[in-house]
Amino acid sequence: MVRYINKTRSKFNKIFPHNLLQIILYLLSQFSAGREGLSGEETLKLGSYNALLKSSLPEEFKYYKAEEESFESSHDAFRSAFPRGFAWEVISVYSGPPEIAYKFRHWGFFEGPFKGHAPTGEMAQFYGLGILKVDESLRVEEAEIYYDPAELFGGLLKGPPIAAPSSHACPFSH
Helix, strand or coil: CEEEEEECCHHHHCCCCCCHHHHHHHHCCCEECCCCCCCHHHHHHHCHHHHHHECCCCHHHCCCCHHHCCHHHHHHHHHHHCCCCCEEEEEEECCCCCEEEEEEEEEEECCCCECCECCCCCEEEEEEEEEEEECCCCCEEEEEEEECHHHHHHHHCCCCECCCCCCCCCCCCC
């Protein structure tokens, strides 16, 4: 289970003052339980996927190494894996403001390579729960997200490894 706490104040909200929905979606970045929360600025700098998938697992068990990725490389990896998009949707809302509890789903069709794994064409997805704390203007002040990243990576690592071209093969054998 992964937990994310993001404490946001009006400074972050001013980055996207024209679109509150965009602010909320950008806050949905995660990292492993027990870590300090990230500010909106830190999340923007690190990248939403890297914040989402940061892990405290030992190196040999990490299937995604957020610390080795940049904002751009992480987004390129997921855009490649999900060429039709990686949708995020709210499934249920359990309580209203000022603490909004909800269930969400993040999903897409795995139709492009991901980190050396061939695509399967199947849907890859994960479900999670979130709590947004909002002010009287419904601006997000804090977001907590809970989910299991193994749900997502189970689908992404299901494809067979993509073999690297052998340097020993005869170039005329094809």
